[in-house]
Amino acid sequence: MNRTSDKKNFMLSKLVKTHCYIFLISIVLFNFQQPLIAQDVISNKGTINVGFEGGVQFTAVDDPYMPVSDAGVGYSLGPYIEYFLSDMVKIRAGINFDNRAFELKDMGNIVGDSGYVGQSSYYDILEKYKVNYLTIPLSIIYIKGSDKFKFFIQGTLYYSLFLNAKQTGYTNVYISEEDAWHFNFEDFPELSTPGLHEYPPIKQTFNTSDIGINVFLGGVFFIKSNIGITLSPGFTYSFGNVWEYPERKANWSRLYKINAGIIYKLK
16 A cells, blocks of 8 residues: 555656646746747838829719709829838828819709799709819828738828819700790890800819818738738818809818729838
């Protein structure tokens, strides 16, 4: 009995010592590997990226003078540069050529000088615009993910300088025979004659600038460690008045964008 008990105690003592050795070796190996792991983690802070992006945008204008506004299809494109403030926060500055398009429509009955409302006479107005801006966006971006794919949220304050605009369209006025004798417009005496009268669209003057904010949700897929492809849908809210006339308050609306681009890590 004593030999058996001594043997069990000896085996138990040996097993405890073995586990203690394994535990101590594990601690040593863990402490030895810690610096190696720390060396593999590369901080993004101070990293500089350059890139180029472009995309399609859908724009419209809310104008109290024109009850119908249809969105047009435009585009924006340009280069940018980024700087990482920390591992997950970076700032971006860029410059874009910004093309916006929209349509305004109005149609209704004609009211004469005496207040007479035409029963079968009408006016039909269509104004189509393509407007070009030089836009300077300043962004702050939160980005997180793996070495292969990163997700980001981007908030942008932009300032746009008006470059030029192209306007097309028409203004049609139809006067029926039964209404013609009721109309005697001083500036348009021809409206007293029945038929379709065609006029060029009224030329509008745009404000010299626009200001607003963008919000984007997107991702970056890295095809190499220093080269990535970006995709970011988003929307815009404008604070500026579209027209030069302050009394005609019209704002850009339905500014939806889908941008794609390429980004290169400098260091």
